[in-house]
Each structure stands twice: as C-alpha cells, then as structure tokens.
Amino acid sequence: MQIRLKVNGEAMNFDVEPRLLLVELIRDHVRLKGTNIGCDTTSCGACTVLIDGHSAKSCTVLALQADGCEIITIEGIGTIEKLHPMQEAFYKHHGLQCGFCTPGMIMAGISLAGELDNPDESEIRLGIEGNLCRCTGYNNIVEAIKSGLSEMKQLSLSATSESQLYPKDADK
Amino acid sequence: MSLDFTDLEVGRGEEKLVGSPYRRLEDPIFITKGATYVGDLEFDDIAHISFVRSPVASANLKNVDVSEALGQPGVIAAFTAKDIEIPAIINWINKVIERPFLAKDKLRFVGEAVAMVIGETKAFAEDACEFVNIDYDLTTPIIDPRQSANNEVSLFEGCTSNIVASIEGGQVAQIGEVRIEAEFVNQRLAPCPMEGRAVVATIDGEMLTVYISNQAPHSAKRSIIRYLSIDEGNLRVITPDVGGGFGSKIGTYPEEILVPYIARKLNRTCRWVETRSESMVSLGHGRGQIAKVTLGGDRDGKIRSYCLSVIQDCGAYPEIGANMPALTRWMTSGCYDIDSVDFNSISVLTNTNPTVAYRGAGRPEAAYAIERAVDMFATEIGMDKAEVRFKNFIDPKNFPYQTKVGSTYDCGNYEESLRRVLKLANYDELLVDKENRIKDKSDLLLGIGISSYVEITHGFPAKEFGSVELISGGKLSVKVGTLSHGQGHRSAISMIVRDVTGVDPCNIDFYQGDTELIESGVGTFGSRSMQSGGVACKRAADMLVTKAMEFLSNHLDVDLDKVEFSWHEGGQFSVGSMCLSWSDLYRLAKNEGKVLKASENYESSSPTFPFGAHLAVVEVDVETGKVHLRDMFAIDDAGNILNPLLAKGQIHGGLAQGISQALYEEFIYDQDGNPLTATFADYGFPTAAEFPQFRDELMQTPTSVNELGVKGIGESGTIGATPAVVNAVMDALSVYGISHIDMPLSPEKVFSAIKIAKRSK
Ligand code: FES
Ligand code: FES
Numbered sequence: 001m002q003i004r005l006k007v008n009g010e011a012m013n014f015d016v017e018p019r020l021l022l023v024e025l026i027r028d029h030v031r032l033k034g035t036n037i038g039c040d041t042t043s044c045g046a047c048t049v050l051i052d053g054h055s056a057k058s059c060t061v062l063a064l065q066a067d068g069c070e071i072i073t074i075e076g077i078g079t080i081e082k083l084h085p086m087q088e089a090f091y092k093h094h095g096l097q098c099g100f101c102t103p104g105m106i107m108a109g110i111s112l113a114g115e116l117d118n119p120d121e122s123e124i125r126l127g128i129e130g131n132l133c134r135c136t137g138y139n140n141i142v143e144a145i146k147s148g149l150s151e152m153k154q155l156s157l158s159a160t161s162e163s164q165l166y167p168k169d170a171d172k
Numbered sequence: 173m174s175l176d177f178t179d180l181e182v183g184r185g186e187e188k189l190v191g192s193p194y195r196r197l198e199d200p201i202f203i204t205k206g207a208t209y210v211g212d213l214e215f216d217d218i219a220h221i222s223f224v225r226s227p228v229a230s231a232n233l234k235n236v237d238v239s240e241a242l243g244q245p246g247v248i249a250a251f252t253a254k255d256i257e258i259p260a261i262i263n264w265i266n267k268v269i270e271r272p273f274l275a276k277d278k279l280r281f282v283g284e285a286v287a288m289v290i291g292e293t294k295a296f297a298e299d300a301c302e303f304v305n306i307d308y309d310l311t312t313p314i315i316d317p318r319q320s321a322n323n324e325v326s327l328f329e330g331c332t333s334n335i336v337a338s339i340e341g342g343q344v345a346q347i348g349e350v351r352i353e354a355e356f357v358n359q360r361l362a363p364c365p366m367e368g369r370a371v372v373a374t375i376d377g378e379m380l381t382v383y384i385s386n387q388a389p390h391s392a393k394r395s396i397i398r399y400l401s402i403d404e405g406n407l408r409v410i411t412p413d414v415g416g417g418f419g420s421k422i423g424t425y426p427e428e429i430l431v432p433y434i435a436r437k438l439n440r441t442c443r444w445v446e447t448r449s450e451s452m453v454s455l456g457h458g459r460g461q462i463a464k465v466t467l468g469g470d471r472d473g474k475i476r477s478y479c480l481s482v483i484q485d486c487g488a489y490p491e492i493g494a495n496m497p498a499l500t501r502w503m504t505s506g507c508y509d510i511d512s513v514d515f516n517s518i519s520v521l522t523n524t525n526p527t528v529a530y531r532g533a534g535r536p537e538a539a540y541a542i543e544r545a546v547d548m549f550a551t552e553i554g555m556d557k558a559e560v561r562f563k564n565f566i567d568p569k570n571f572p573y574q575t576k577v578g579s580t581y582d583c584g585n586y587e588e589s590l591r592r593v594l595k596l597a598n599y600d601e602l603l604v605d606k607e608n609r610i611k612d613k614s615d616l617l618l619g620i621g622i623s624s625y626v627e628i629t630h631g632f633p634a635k636e637f638g639s640v641e642l643i644s645g646g647k648l649s650v651k652v653g654t655l656s657h658g659q660g661h662r663s664a665i666s667m668i669v670r671d672v673t674g675v676d677p678c679n680i681d682f683y684q685g686d687t688e689l690i691e692s693g694v695g696t697f698g699s700r701s702m703q704s705g706g707v708a709c710k711r712a713a714d715m716l717v718t719k720a721m722e723f724l725s726n727h728l729d730v731d732l733d734k735v736e737f738s739w740h741e742g743g744q745f746s747v748g749s750m751c752l753s754w755s756d757l758y759r760l761a762k763n764e765g766k767v768l769k770a771s772e773n774y775e776s777s778s779p780t781f782p783f784g785a786h787l788a789v790v791e792v793d794v795e796t797g798k799v800h801l802r803d804m805f806a807i808d809d810a811g812n813i814l815n816p817l818l819a820k821g822q823i824h825g826g827l828a829q830g831i832s833q834a835l836y837e838e839f840i841y842d843q844d845g846n847p848l849t850a851t852f853a854d855y856g857f858p859t860a861a862e863f864p865q866f867r868d869e870l871m872q873t874p875t876s877v878n879e880l881g882v883k884g885i886g887e888s889g890t891i892g893a894t895p896a897v898v899n900a901v902m903d904a905l906s907v908y909g910i911s912h913i914d915m916p917l918s919p920e921k922v923f924s925a926i927k928i929a930k931r932s933k
Contacts, residue, residue: 019295031214034206036415038366039448043852046366080200087203091195094817097825098658099202100366100415106203125860132852134366134416135658136821137828137889138860 003067007032008076016063023047023058025066026073034074034103038132045131048104049073053159055111057130074103077110085155086110089148090141097135105131109145113152114159121146186740189667189677193817196663197677198656207413210370210385211445218372219248221431221444222297224287224304225454226279229523229845230313233279233306236287241303246296249438250289250304258399258433261426265490266336269328273399273426273433279308280327280488281524282847283453285427290434290442313523313845317462317485320520327488327521334521336490339497342516348468348476352548357914358461358537360485360839362855363530365657367415368451371428372443373435381408382432386424387417387657388695393687395424396432411685414657418829419529420456421657422697423492427454452850457839458530460485460493461500461537467545468512471553473563480504480541482517486527493527494519499534499631502579506542507586507624507783508564513576523845529697531829532890535627543623543895547902548911557622557899558594562587565624581626581781582875582883589807589871590624593785596867597805602789610907617907619790621900625892626783629699629810629884630776636700637692638708639771640669640716646742646755647679648716651771653693654705655685659886660818661701665709667814668880672713674743675754692773699782699884702814707878708774715770720745720757723768727760780875780883784808786892788831788900797923799835799901806868808888812881813870819885823868826889832858833890834897838916856916908933 004013007030014029026035026049037059038046047059050072058071078084083091086109096102105128112119112127119127124145125138133141152158201207224236238250253276260270275286287304291297314320314327320334327334372383380402386392393409396402414421427444435442446455461484468477480501486494497517505513550560565586566573573581599620606618637653650669654661661684666677683689694704717737724745725732736746745752752760761768789803804827813819836856840848849855874881894915901917902910908929913921 027212033208033212034204036206036209036367037211039852041448041851041853043857044366044448074203075205078204080204083200083203090203091199094196094821096199096202097660097821098366098416099198099207099413100209102202103206121865122861125863129859129861132366132857132859134364134418134829134857135825137824137826137866138863139824139828139866140821142860142865 001064003064005066005068006070008072014063018064020063021059022061022063022066025063026058032073032075036100036103038100043132045104045108046101048107048131050107050111050159053114055108074106085151085157086148089144089151093140093144093147095136095140095144101131101133105133105141109148111159112145113149113157119149188671190671190814192815194663194667194815196660197666198660198662209367209413209415210372210383213372213383213412215372215374215441218441218443219290219292219438220294220297221434221442222289222291222294222301223285223427223450224289224301225450226275226282226284226286228279228308228310229282230311231279231308232311233275233277233308235307237305238287240305241289241300244300244303246292247300248290248292250287251434252287263490265494266331268330269490271426271489273430282845283450283525284488288430288434290438315522315524315841315843315845317483317520317522320522321483321518335518336486336521337494337519339501339515339517341514342479342481344477344479344512344514346466346468346477347512349470350549350552352467352545352552354465354545354548354912356463356465356541356544358459358540359915360460361458361530361833361837362452362839363418363420363455363458364857365416365418365420368446368448369421369425369428369455370445371431372441373432374441375435375439378406380406380432380436381410383410383412384428385414385421386411387421387655387697389655389685389687390653390693391695392424396429399429400433400436408688411655414655417657418531419458419533419697422529422695449851452855453525453847456491456493456528457487457525458527459537460527461496463537463541465541465545467549469549473553473555473560475508475510475549475564477512478505478510478542479514484517484519485524486519486521487524488521489526490519490521491526492529496534499628500538501577502628502631503535503538503626504577505575506539507566507626509566510576515577524841531826532887533698535887536830536891536894539623539625539627539891540895543899544912547899551906551911558590558599561590561622561624579628580778582778582877583873584626584781584783585873586624586626586783589783589785589809592869592871593787593805593807596807596869597787597789597803615794617792617794617904619792619900619904621788621790621896621898621903622785623892623896623899624785626781627888627891628779628781630703630779631698633776633778634694635773635775636694636704636708637690637771637773638705638712639769640709640712641767641769642716642720642754642758644758646753646758647681648673648675649681649683650709651683651690652705652709653690654696654701657696659701659822664702664814664818665706668706668710669713672710672739673717674739674741676742699886702880702882703776703780703878703884704774706882707776707880708772710880711772711774712770715772716768719770720768723761723766724757776878778877780811780877782808782810782883782885782888784888784892786896788896790897790900790904792901792904792922794926797919797926799917799922801831801835801864801897803864804831804866804893806866806889806892807871808868808885809871809873810885810888811875811883812872814882816870819870820868822885823889824866826887827866827893828858828863830890830893831863831897834894834915834917836862836916
C-alpha cells in the first residue's frame with residue numbers, strides 16, 4: 001500500500017506491507033538506525049519518535065497509520081556541530097551510557113516541552129515512565145531533561161510543530 | 173571526525189584531565205545519530221535466523237520436524253540438532269555434562285534452543301518458526317534447587333549428583349552470648365541489557381567475520397575457533413557498540429556459535445538479533461542463591477563468629493553461575509573483623525535458564541547476607557545499627573588485612589565512609605522522625621537502612637593489552653583489550669593517555685573490540701577495565717614517550733639526558749633551544765622508516781577491594797504495604813577517580829539495579845518451570861518514577877596495587893544498595909516484630925507480613 005510521509009523534514013513515498021511497523025519503516029526502509037527496538041511488548045520506549053510533534057512508540061504504530069504524518073527521529077533534531085538543547089543537556093549531564101535508550105529518551109524529553117510547563121523532578125520522572133534505561137539509574141537523565149527543557153523554554157522551542165522544534169539559526 | 177569542544181568547561185588548557193569531569197567522547201555520535209549496534213549494521217543479501225525454543229522445562233525429545241516450516245514463503249533453510257555437525261559443548265565444570273547446540277534427546281528448560289529457521293527476512297523466519305513441530309514426552313521438572321540437592325532424581329544421565337560444584341567448610345565453632353540464625357534468598361534476576369544478544373557472520377572466501385554484542389571479543393573468538401575448527405587467521409571478531417551487558421554477555425552462547433556455523437554452511441551472511449521475549453528466557457540469569465547464616469556475638473556488640481552456607485541455582489547447564497559461590501566466599505565477612513568465619517556452598521542443577529554473572533556477581537549475595545545478619549544482631553541486643561558496625565569494623569590501621577577466608581583487602585576506611593553517609597543523611601534527625609511517627613501511630617512508617625560494604629574487583633587478575641602508537645599528524649592510535657559496553661572507556665583511557673603525552677583526546681584514535689586490530693584482550697567484567705587496560709595504556713604511553721626521546725637522541729646524535737619532554741602544549745620535546753612536537757617526531761621517524769609504538773601486556777598483582785556505605789530511607793504504608801524509597805545516600809570509595817562524571821554514572825546505574833532487586837525484580841518460574849515474567853510487561857523492570865534523585869559522594873582511598881591508584885567502580889552501587897533498602901524496610905517494620913521478608917519487597921508481601929504480625933499480637 002502506498003503511503004506518503006515526512007521524515008525529518010523530507011517528503012517520502014513508500015509502498016508498504018500492511019503489517020510493517022513504523023519502527024521497521026524508519027530503520028529498514030528510511031535506513032535511519034538511531035531509533036532502536038528494545039522489546040516486543042510496547043514497554044521500553046527505545047523506539048520513541050515524534051509523530052506530528054507528539055512522542056510515540058514507533059513499534060506500536062503501523063507504517064500505514066503514519067500516512068500523511070510528520071515524523072521526527074533522533075537524526076532530525078540536531079547535528080554534532082549544532083546540537084539541539086536536549087541533546088546538549090544529555091551530553092553535559094552524562095545522561096547516557098550504552099546509548100541504547102538514548103535516542104528514545106531524548107525524543108521523550110523533547111516532547112515534554114509541549115506537555116508540561118516548568119515540570120519538577122517527579123513530573124519529569126512520570127513523564128518518561130514509558131522509557132526504560134538499564135544503565136544510568138535515570139538520575140542524570142532526569143537532570144538532563146530538566147535542564148534541556150528550561151533551555152528549550154528560553155529559546156521558545158517546542159516539539160509540537162516542526163518549525164518550532166529547531167533553534168532559529170539551526171543549519172538544518 | 174572533528175569535534176567542537178570549545179564549550180567544555182574542562183579539558184582545555186594546561187591542567188591534567190584525570191580527575192576532572194571531562195565529557196564523554198562517545199556522546200556526540202550517540203546523541204545525534206545513535207550508536208551502532210550489531211543490529212544496525214547493513215549487509216547485502218543477508219539471511220535472518222530465528223530460533224524455535226523449548227516450550228517446556230523438562231521432557232524427552234522424540235522428534236523435531238521442520239518439513240512444514242521449509243515449505244513456508246521466504247524460508248531458506250531450517251535446522252535441528254541432527255543437522256548440526258559440531259560436537260556438543262563439554263561442560264567446563266563437569267565433563268560428564270554436555271550441552272548440545274540445539275536440544276537433542278532432552279528438553280531441559282523453557283527457552284532452550286531446539287531448531288532454527290533461516291529466512292529471507294526476519295518476518296519470514298519468525299513466521300515459519302510457527303510451523304516447526306516438536307514432539308516430546310513430558311518428564312517431571314525440578315525447579316527448586318533445594319529439592320534438586322536431595323538427588324532423588326538425577327538431571328543428567330551418568331551424573332551421580334545434581335550438585336556440580338561445592339566448597340567445603342562451615343565447621344567453625346559458634347561463639348558469643350547471642351546467636352542469630354536466618355535464611356536469606358537472593359532471587360533470580362534477568363539482566364536485561366537494553367540491547368539483547370545479536371550476531372552477524374559474513375563470509376569472504378576463507379575469511380569469516382563475526383560481529384557480536386559481547387563483553388569479551390577475544391574469548392568469543394576462541395570459542396568460535398574451538399567449535400568451528402577454523403584457523404585463527406581466518407576469523408575476525410568485531411564488537412561494535414554494545415548496548416549493555418552487566419555480566420550476561422561475558423560468555424559465548426550456543427546460539428552465537430551457531431550463527432557463524434550456519435553462515436559457513438550456507439555460504440551467506442546471516443544475522444540473529446534476539447527478541448526481548450527470547451532474551452528474557454535464554455540470556456543467562458543472575459543471582460539465584462539461598463543463604464543460611466549463623467552469627468554469634470556478645471551483648472556489648474562484638475561479633476565473634478559468622479558462618480555462611482550457600483545453595484547456588486545453576487539452572488539447566490552449569491555456566492559461570494555455578495562458580496558464583498567462590499566470589500561470595502571471598503567476601504563472606506564483609507567489613508568486619510571477626511575471629512571465627514567460615515563458608516560452604518553447593519551449586520545445583522535445575523530445569524531453568526542457566527545462571528551467569530550479573531552486576532556484582534556473587535558479592536551482592538555476600539554483602540546482603542552479612543549486612544542483614546548484622547542488623548538482626550543489632551536489633552536482638554538493642555543496639556543502634558550504626559554503632560554495632562563501628563564496633564566491628566576492621567581497623568583502618570590494619571590494612572592490608574587478611575580475612576579468615578583468605579582474601580587480602582588492599583586498603584580501606586570503613587568507619588570514615590559510614591560516618592560520612594550518616595552525616596550526609598542527617599541520621600540523628602531521621603531517628604527522631606522515625607520515633608515520632610511510631611508515637612503518632614502514623615500509617616506511614618519511616619525506615620532507615622544502613623549497609624557497609626566491601627567488594628572485590630578484578631578478582632581474577634589476568635594480563636590485559638594496551639598499546640599507543642604515534643600516527644600521521646602527530647595523532648595517537650590507542651588500542652586496548654578491554655571493551656566498553658556503556659562505561660565510556662574511550663573517554664577514560666584517552667584522558668589517561670593525554671595526561672602522559674599531552675595529545676588532546678580529540679586527536680586520539682581509540683580502538684577496542686576488534687580481534688584483527690587488537691592482538692590480545694580479556695574483556696570487561698568484574699570491574700576490571702581501568703585497573704587492567706587503563707594501566708596497560710598508561711604504561712604504553714609512558715613507554716612511547718621514552719621511545720620517542722630515545723629516537724630523538726639517536727636522530728640528533730645527542731645524549732639521551734639532553735632530550736627533554738613536557739606534556740604541556742600538546743606534548744613538547746626539547747633539545748637545547750630546539751622544540752619539537754609529536755607531529756615533528758612522526759615526520760622524522762617516518763623519514764627513517766621507523767614507527768614509534770609501545771605496547772604493554774599488564775598483569776596486576778592482585779585484586780582490589782572498593783568499599784563504601786549506603787543509607788536508604790523508606791516510607792512504608794502500613795495500609796497498603798507499599799514501600800516508597802524516599803532517599804538513597806551513598807558514599808563510595810574506588811580509590812583514585814579518573815573521571816567523577818563517569819564514576820558517578822556507574823554508581824547511579826548500580827544503585828538502581830541494587831534497589832530494584834530489593835523492591836521490584838524477580839524472575840519467577842512456576843512449579844512446572846514455566847516462566848511467569850518473560851516479557852517487559854511482566855518483569856519488574858523499574859522506571860524513572862520508582863527512584864529518587866540519588867545523593868551520592870565519592871571518597872578516595874587510593875590503592876597501592878596499581879600505579880593509577882584505581883579500583884573498580886562498576887558494581888559497587890549494586891552491592892551496597894540492596895541490603896540498605898531491605899534493612900530500611902525491616903527497620904520500619906520492626907515495630908511489628910517482623911525480622912525478615914524475602915526480596916523483592918512487593919506491597920503484597922509487606923502487607924501480608926504486617927497482617928500476620930498484627931494477628932499474632
Ligand atoms: S521497542 Fe520497546 S516500546 Fe517500542
Ligand atoms: S544508557 Fe544504556 S539503556 Fe540507557
């Protein structure tokens with residue numbers, strides 16, 4: 001079946017099998033490998049991406065359902081030269097170790113910008129409940145998201161629309 | 173790759189990097205594109221492997237029929253034990269026990285690989301697995317290791333006993349006015365690295381290349397050589413980025429040998445990436461120990477004797493788990509100076525997934541036993557739980573200290589770490605709060621739990637490889653035989669090499685996890701990497717500087733003592749008024765056809781013994797049995813700290829796993845051996861909402877075992893946290909006279925213990 005969608009700002013067409021998952025489309029067809037698969041029960045959030053500005057577990061969405069949507073993955077938010085504030089915060093606060101949960105965590109963190117205003121520690125913890133990490137004990141992830149969100153706020157960035165996702169002068 | 177580090181607060185200028193919170197070199201890629209795991213690698217014309225696994229814990233296997241599966245779309249091949257022409261794995265502990273690569277004659281645990289289907293896509297392979305028919309006759313499984321130890325039924329033909337390993341002991345006299353006896357269970361845990369096992373095998377003529385998610389690539393290579401009878405020169409093993417291991421990826425699993433075997437058979441690139449559901453039942457489990465303790469002491473608080481008796485559940489085949497009691501034994505008496513100490517153990521087979529090393533590996537079990545026993549002793553004699561510890565600690569003046577079971581602790585100051593954690597937590601105020609709540613008959617009881625731990629790292633000192641080579645542009649190429657699976661070795665080792673040579677970490681090419689590039693290696697486990705590979709790289713860097721100075725002295729025909737080196741400004745060699753950089757040295761050496769390179773196979777003389785004190789504060793809701801961990805304080809001492817950012821990261825991850833064992837996690841089999849917690853939806857994997865922010869500080873008592881003064885820090889958090897949390901819950905419940913509940917301390921268990929206690933009052 002034919003679908004059209006935007007991935008990281010780029011319009012794409014695919015002919016997909018009905019049972020293909022969005023995460024499989026992203027990894028095997030768009031060939032972006034940053035989005036990971038960590039479970040088979042919709043529990044881990046390693047596959048978290050933004051669909052039209054909202055975080056979603058891409059293993060729980062059929063590629064078909066994403067027809068007409070704007071998908072943003074970890075590869076679409078910043079570059080090494082120009083990190084997104086949330087990436088910068090993970091870097092600064094040592095919010096990652098093995099890195100497997102990281103792309104999903106960063107996307108989940110960014111999406112909180114549209115959902116919570118000035119969240120405190122426990123709101124952040126609840127906000128990323130769907131994203132599992134085995135390495136960090138979440139401590140530095142929480143620190144990172146807190147500081148990433150306040151930086152995003154200062155720059156008036158949000159996750160809900162693509163145009164507001166990036167810093168204004170981003171060389172994307 | 174060039175990175176812009178201009179925004180770093182540290183790492184520039186003329187200060188040493190070691191000891192600073194230098195940001196990780198791994199991260200820029202990890203946070204923008206993601207790391208590259210085995211499952212991310214792309215190959216042309218790849219075939220996908222899917223395993224069919226035993227649905228039952230114990231059965232006689234009559235037939236495995238793959239003919240229907242072979243007729244399914246997209247199926248390339250399917251194999252059963254009959255088709256595998258490699259001899260079974262002879263067990264390293266008991267030579268009578270053989271483990272076939274695919275189950276043959278017997279099914280021994282739910283999850284054991286029985287057949288494999290190879291498909292053009294993963295989906296084709298998985299779908300076709302449904303069409304493999306397994307014909308078997310059920311036999312009675314043994315799930316409880318205590319029952320297995322009775323030897324009423326023998327699990328392996330030709331094996332007279334289900335006990336595959338044992339340590340004799342336990343004969344010491346029990347002395348003291350008070351005697352504490354208790355049984356503690358360290359429940360079975362699933363290690364759950366976020367990336368499961370994954371293997372790709374590619375063939376190029378005679379050459380076989382295997383990509384594997386593993387903690388020890390050189391030993392994986394040895395295993396593949398052994399079973400595939402391949403020439404050493406024709407095999408390259410590569411571990412790209414590894415998404416966690418926690419001990420479960422030290423060994424090489426049968427499935428991981430089968431992937432290259434099948435690739436060679438089909439002459440085609442093959443990949444297996446396990447699903448979470450298969451990982452839960454067949455990636456080795458951790459813990460699984462039942463301990464009996466007997467502690468004797470006097471009413472003045474002095475502990476006089478201590479004996480630990482352990483039953484270790486090995487699962488269906490004895491793997492590393494069978495040897496965990498040896499590590500437990502080393503740490504039997506913990507931080508305490510006790511006159512009479514003894515240990516004994518048996519390791520027994522059951523019809524469950526084999527046990528392996530899991531973060532802490534044998535030491536959490538030891539710390540849990542003694543820290544719980546000491547708390548029970550304190551309660552029995554009515555003494556403060558901190559005070560009883562102060563009364564029994566090994567005197568800091570008595571290091572190195574030899575314990576009664578023969579471990580030699582390198583250094584320690586247990587009093588200081590406990591004092592510091594009590595201060596950090598405001599212990600005295602907590603005690604008042606706790607008493608007030610009891611007086612007020614509050615439904616929310618406060619519990620304070622202390623644990624003082626000491627553990628062993630680099631327990632089996634083995635040589636580790638490190639090399640440093642000067643390459644074009646004055647850059648360095650650093651190679652090491654250890655392997656980061658999340659710890660950040662590239663950063664830590666680059667910092668060490670930078671401080672010797674002056675070369676900026678951004679100009680250091682770092683290599684690990686490739687048997688072609690790195691001539692030898694042991695790998696990463698037992699918190700060994702910095703005290704083995706780190707020291708090897710430090711020595712290699714020192715030697716490179718010396719070699720470079722010698723080269724210069726020859727080249728310029730001046731005495732060696734006229735050549736000077738300073739690590740400042742990127743590394744400067746000077747001879748009189750002449751100043752040369754690493755890049756100049758490279759050019760000069762190249763013109764003479766010389767390579768400046770140094771390597772070291774460093775063998776540490778002995779293990780090291782990190783220690784610390786943790787304090788957990790819990791609130792227990794007596795109406796629901798729910799335990800809320802309010803605060804977790806930790807003082808940890810792993811000697812000199814190379815990078816506090818990374819060290820604390822290790823502590824945090826360890827604390828979370830330790831806390832989670834105390835409160836949430838347990839891998840459960842029913843009495844028929846069916847796993848009840850085989851997915852992330854059922855297993856108690858903790859989320860961020862389950863933890864407080866940790867309040868941790870590092871203490872530094874350098875070891876003299878190695879020149880960096882470092883001990884391991886990868887597992888300490890786990891070891892100290894579990895007893896601290898359980899002690900805290902028991903402290904809260906002491907008003908009911910409850911002395912022990914086995915982990916995990918779920919609301920159901922706590923609630924029913926309270927109910928029973930109330931009824932009997
Ligand atoms: S892969 Fe685990 S939630 Fe999507
Ligand atoms: S960093 Fe390894 S799972 Fe989160």
